[in-house]
Amino acid sequence: MTVKTWRCLICGDPYVGEGKPTHCPFCGAAEEHIVPAKEYKEPVVGELSDISKQNILDAIKLEVSNSQFYFCASRAAADIELKSRFKALGKVEAEHASLLSKMIGAQKPLIDINSDECPGEDNALVKESQIRESGAVEHYQQFLEQATEPRVRQIFKTLVEIETTHIELAESKE
């Protein structure tokens, strides 16, 4: 196999590798959302309804908060696998905040990676991760139902898929 450039239809980030990754290394979207870079087309967002704008703003807040929680959790966790997992999730959620901001033409939000708002014990961290991911899925399902714009629907539908994999990840370690 030869090395090729790929691009994610959800976050737009490029990836270089011998094959398509199973998930976007940046936003976590599954491989069906990844295309050869030469086939990539800039997504058309179009005019947004007031409700979608508000929902995107709420989603950005949620992603910033979850990202900061995960960076805190990666420092607080004792288990080495949990530390790595939380750091990876902190980056993924920061990417979500950033791709959502792009949709409304806003600046990339600042993520405080030194936030200390998380419990100090592994089981409590896993529990909070589950609660946060379930909350995200619930909100995004609602935002998806309220959206009529194709790009907004595509984003919220994919975020529901991604955050659902995060719940599964948390459940595998109970």
Ligand SMILES: [Fe+2]
């Ligand atoms: Fe992506």
Ligand SMILES: [Fe+2]
């Ligand atoms: Fe997220």
